[in-house]
Amino acid sequence: MKISKTKIFIVFIIILVLQDCQSKNDQYHSPLKFTHNVYPLLDTENSRWFYFTSASRPFGMVNLSPDTEVHGTWGSGYRYKIDTVKGFSHIHAWQLSGPSVMPVTLQSTNNSIFKDYYSKFNHKTEIITPGYHQLFLDRYQIKAELTSTKRVGFHRYYFNKKSSSPAILFNLNGQLGPSKMAKGYIQLSDNPAKILGKVTNLPTRRRPKSCTVFFSAHFNAPIKDVVKDSITGNYLIIFKDIPNDELLLKLAVSYTSENNAEINLQHELPHWNFDKIVTEAQEEWNQLLGRIEVEGGTAEQQRRFYTDLWHSLQGRRIINDINGAYPDNTGDEFKIGQLPLDKNGVPLFNHYNSDSFWGAQWTLNTLWGLVYPEYMYEFSMSLLQYYKDGGIIPRGPSGGNYTYVMTGASSTPFIISAIQKNIIKENLDFIYQALKKNHMPGGIMGKAGYEHNTNIGGGLSYYLKNGYVPYPFPEPCNAFHLDGAGQTLEYAYQDWTLAQLATKLNISDEAGYFFNRSKNYVNLFDSISGWMRPKDLTGKWMEDFDPFKFKEGFVEANAAQATWFVPHDLDGLANLMGGKENAASKLNNQFQEAENWGFTSGTSHDLETHPEYRRIPINYGNQPSIQTAYIFNYLNKPWLTQYWSRKVASAVYEGISTNRGYKGDEDQGLMGSLAVLMKIGLFSMKGGCSTEPYYEIGSPIFDKITVHLNQKFYPGDKFVISSKNNGPNHYYIQSATLNGEKLNSWKIFHADIIKGGELILQMDSIPNKKWGVSVNTDSSSQ
Structure with missing residues (x-):
């Protein structure tokens, strides 16, 4: 059969076009595109x-x-x-x-x-x-x-x-x-x-x-x-x-x-x-x-996303040598420790220097637990190595030593989240006892920030006796963050996470004990003012109380921001506020006001104490209130979670600039992780510590998000989130399917995600107030 010159020319052009498309495709899939x-x-x-x-x-x-x-x-x-x-x-x-x-x-x-x-x-x-x-x-x-x-x-x-x-x-x-x-x-x-x-x-x-x-x-x-x-x-x-x-x-x-x-x-x-x-x-x-691939959005949004993801893997540093030797400064004398080795002489995990895990329950717990489980495993084992050496799990070790940075037992939810996700499967009874020690007298809850030589500033004795930590602190103490109301809220949540592990291990009496302690937040809710309010040692409410005063009883926060720090029992908090409708209205008003400020206390952490900026009702530049946009899910208004989480992501964690980025304290990947989670539309209010951990769905900014799962830990290959009809103002989920099945819940379980599959969200600019409403939040369960 004869082929005309015209047809040959057309075929030639097609080949060139295909080659050009392939070249562009290869460039897009360049080994270094991320x-x-x-x-x-x-x-x-x-x-x-x-x-x-x-x-x-x-x-x-x-x-x-x-x-x-x-x-x-x-x-x-x-x-x-x-x-x-x-x-x-x-x-x-x-x-x-x-x-x-x-x-x-x-x-x-x-x-x-x-x-x-x-x-x-x-x-x-x-x-x-x-x-x-x-x-x-x-x-x-x-x-x-x-x-x-x-x-x-x-x-x-x-x-x-x-x-x-x-x-x-x-x-x-x-x-x-x-x-x-x-x-x-x-x-x-x-x-x-x-x-x-x-x-x-x-x-x-x-x-x-x-x-x-x-x-x-x-x-x-x-x-x-x-x-x-x-x-x-x-x-x-x-x-x-x-x-x-x-x-x-x-x-x-x-x-x-x-x-x-x-x-x-x-x-x-x-x-x-x-x-x-x-x-x-x-x-x-x-x-x-490349563990997370995003498609859609603008080129700048993609660039900012991978910058955030890069920051989520920054700051915390290996301190052991290639042969497993590491500095042990936990005792009276310096020692050289030795990590356990495999049959090839390679350490079974690395040992780390790290700032506090304060706020990690809403950031690293979720991102690392889903996308980088190998690092969650290593950091958990490293924290436990400090316990074996020095008798306490740290909340922020430096140079092989304790620093007692920040407050509470912030490592507890981190390690428990790894257990609940089956990242850690062995020696759970030993781990429970190690974690429990920090929640009891002599443990790290008894120490306030940088309290190296005493165990009083944490106010644990008052917390156990009176059900709250008093403010002002009644004893002389050379420590930071002596903010009793904020400490109380933090301890209550961390006690709840420990109760979850006790439940998993069938230690019912201790589960009940820590679950009861987790209700201590109730002791600081002032029904007259409608806020969490500090009490002194005699039980008297703080006089001249102003919920917008910064660092008066609350750690790096004001009362308006910190009142919502009850992630484990939002149903109970809503009841104190007169019901979910009242709570949602109150929180929505706070977001409307905070939007006028850009949702942060200025554009950098050093502005947080500015007389004007410190009065913001929601601050996404520091950890105490970074969960608040997702609270609406629990208040039967998931469309407000979709709206405000997208608004915050656009206002706080967007743009490519040297003079701003996180508008606060990034803290070794905490804010980078939060930005990533908000942009892919997954969050975990309880830090992944429930007996069956799950994620809350928000509002992804990208059309398609592919999470490549680590198959050394998880059975699935990849989990895809597809947002149909997405756009700058299309915040709202109209309908959803998970692996082809209709999903009318903002909850998606970790066990389902790690099998792989696809979540498809149909988006629009008008809220669907029927989707995701009245989901069982299980807030008060042990």
Whole structure:
């Protein structure tokens, strides 16, 4: 059969079009498409020491990045508006910093370089992506590039051929972020291109014991000279010749010994291929970010979503070596602990440094428990390791030691959520006893914020005797957050979570005991004012009570925000308010007022105490009221949950900017996690701690969300959320199906999601006030 030239031409055009479509499709499914969507500079004008990270791996011991401010916990690290690099430090962790280095060129070896070494840089020459950071040091005409493995920082510096002697300044003494660094020293080794050293983080108000960081550093060029400054105690490493004007530095850290730092380096980075490590770092990030794929929305919304997801995996850091050795500072004397190993000598889990899990019940519990169960497992096992070593499960450990950051027993719901989701299946009786200890006299509930040496500020004795913690606190106490009403609400919820585990283990008498304690919130509800109201030791209500006064009896909140902190018994709270209709009206009024403020106390955490901003009735810039949009589900008005959760997500957690991002305290992934959950339309009011954990459906902003399940933990392959007829104003669910079956409930059980399947939501701009109403909330069950 003859084929005309015209047909051949048409076929040729079709092939070209298909190839072009395939090319675009391949680009969309690029191996690094998720990391390319991350905007690391988000909110960096307001960042704190552990907030910003660039050249790091997920939860890496090393989180290498440039520092433009080096003094203090707040307002330090990488601050976008400061145009001066003051070093590249390897550890930006909760109450910890580590070796800081600065490449320089020398006109002479005079000691002025030890005090005058900062360099300007320009953001126009800067490239940042997860696992990589590049900038140009104007003063020295040095192009600096950073990347890392889990425990090794990798530097590549290009020196100008006309520059004087290349050198690297090691700053091991003086203030660095939250810590004063001391006792820093360097020693040469038999290898002319290697040094060993250590630096000690002196105690802080929050971390009461010293913590030493050991390191091993290898260069790709021999060392010409080492100069120690007698005043600062810092060191200058000078090189004579570097190959092709390119100086490479590999610096591995350890919290146990120089030898283990060297083992970390040899295991993780035995070669000198910088570009290979950059690619591997980006691939690791890409794999984790790709656990959730979103379609629809705007390009900016997608970019912000993956930036939020990236932040949900930030801040908390590994502290054990590759061989399982870790620092144990829980006792009177420092010890080197050893994690259990598998048959191949690999630790069964990693040990972590971490800020508090305060607020994790609405953030990390849900996101990690669904999407990253392996990390929820590791963190739970790490918290239990602290118990085995020191006798208490921490709420925020630093350097292998307790810090008693924040209040309550915030680790209890985190670990119980992992148990209820079958992420942890073994030794449950042991775990229950470990958790229970924190809820009894001598446990962590007895300690207020940073109360290292006493057990009174938590007010647990009053809570057990009177059913509430008094405010003002009646005894002298050197601690933070002595806010009795807020402490009471927190303890009541955490007692309820412990009752759920006791129920699971058939310890009925103790389940009843903790369930009764969980009702203590009732003791602080003032029916006259309609708010939770502090009481003093005699039971007298606070005089001149103003529900909008900040931090007067409530931890980092006012009464209007904190009154709704009863996630375990919203039916009971509504009854106190005169019924669900009254409660819903009250809360809706609060949201309407809060919308005028943008739902946050200003645009950053430091504005929270501003005389005007502190009076906001709902604050999505801090943890105490970030659950409130989902309360409407429990008040038989799910359309208001859909409306307000979408409004909050759009107002608070949208946009790509250096001067705002979370408008408050991001706290090592807590706000990033919350933003992700609100945007995919899944939440968990009870923190996943019910005997049968479930999620509440909100209002997804994307047309399609695919959650790829970890099949080492869950049986399903993927869970898809499809929103039909979605759009900027299409907040409302009209109907829903789950795996083809009609769903008229805003509840969806964890056990159903992890089997895989598809939730289809039909959306519109008009609320369907019949969908999802009168669902059994089971608020008061044990």
